[in-house]
Amino acid sequence: MTMLEITQHAASVIAAECGVREVPATGGLRIAPKASADDGKARSLGIAFVASPQPSDTVVHAGEATVFLAEGVERMVGERVLDAEDGASPPHLVLRSRPAPG
Numbered sequence: 001m002t003m004l005e006i007t008q009h010a011a012s013v014i015a016a017e018c019g020v021r022e023v024p025a026t027g028g029l030r031i032a033p034k035a036s037a038d039d040g041k042a043r044s045l046g047i048a049f050v051a052s053p054q055p056s057d058t059v060v061h062a063g064e065a066t067v068f069l070a071e072g073v074e075r076m077v078g079e080r081v082l083d084a085e086d087g088a089s090p091p092h093l094v095l096r097s098r099p100a101p102g
Helices: 008-020 073-077
Strands: 028-035 042-050 058-062 065-069 080-085 092-097
Touching (some): 008 058, 008 065, 008 092, 028 073, 065 073
Parallel strands (some): 028 065
Antiparallel strands (some): 028 042, 058 065, 080 092
16 A cells, blocks of 8 residues: 655645644654544544654654554555645645546
């Protein structure tokens, strides 16, 4: 399985937000499954800025940003790209489908 790709724009947004939130150098953005209130099963993803990864997290570095993927998240995101959309403050992070090769 291919690891989540992080665009340069998303990496800049994550790094800037870590600075604003005074996240230590060991920290970053953590993406983890978010359980549904209906049945408790993970159907969506949640994000949080954290001081350090959990022991089972996969660590992804992109530019100045560090992203922690909780166990099982790689299967949920598949071959997607983490990007940032301007228009809000801070910009929204979004998962997009990876462009087809060629």
